[in-house]
Amino acid sequence: MQTLTRTITNPLIKDEVTFLKTSAETRGAYTLVEVKLAPGGGVPLHYHNSYRETFACVAGELSIQCQKDVVRLQSGQSAVAEAxxxxxxFNQSPEPCRFLCRIEPGNPGFEQLLQINYGLARDGKTNAKGMPKGLLNLAYVLSLGETRLPGLLSVLGAFFKILARRAVKKGIAAQLQQQYVRF
Known part of the structure; x- marks a missing residue:
């Protein structure tokens, strides 16, 4: 019997995510992932409307930016990004780091966002910053995890909602789900 791996990798942001607990497994209370992040890896500034993220450094050093403040977490330290x-x-140290990220309440869309976006990155279907190529793909992925971006992209929020609905109507969402979501 083949076991289903719950570890995904993204070659662009240089990380590996293992799903320790999904929202379904915690009855919606939280999602828990372990992340291994290479030096120089990380994600751009963003925010989520309906859940908070708690970052707990397990090994190495992890940098967290909330608003304008940056903290460097060592093993055993944590930081919270409220909704x-x-x-x-990001990892600004010369060594890899490992951390836990707890999303509260749990968010199945966030779990799907990671699986789809990492799959697209592995298949060369994202730009150099890890954003999905194609506006419909980008809009749908962002809508899954209720992820909002600052700057010009924030102004386009309503437009992205329309595009996400179009991705569903055109079958693009179903295709992405079928191709990349495994659990």
Missing amino acids: NTLHRF
């Missing part, structure tokens, strides 16, 4: 707080995580 609607602009944040990012």
Whole structure:
């Protein structure tokens, strides 16, 4: 019997995510992932409207930016990005780091966002910053995890909602789900 791996990798942002607990497994209370992040890896500034993220460094050093403040977490330290707080995580040390990220409440869309976006990155279907190529793909992926981006992209929020609905109507969403979502 083949076992289903719950680890996904993204070659662009240089990380590996293992799903320890999904929203379904915690009855919606939380999603818990372990992330291994290479030096120089990380994600751009963003925020989520309906859930908070708690980052707990397990090994190495993890940098967290919330609004304009940057903290460098060592093993055993944690930081929280509340809902609607602009944040990012990144590794500015010369060594890999490992951390836990707890999303509360759990969010199945966030879990799907990671699986789809990492699959697109592995297949060369994202730009150099890891954003899906094609506006319909981008809009749908962002809508899954209720992810909002600052700057010009934030102004386009309503437009992205329309595009996400179009991705569903055109079958693009179903195709992405079928191709990349495994659990």
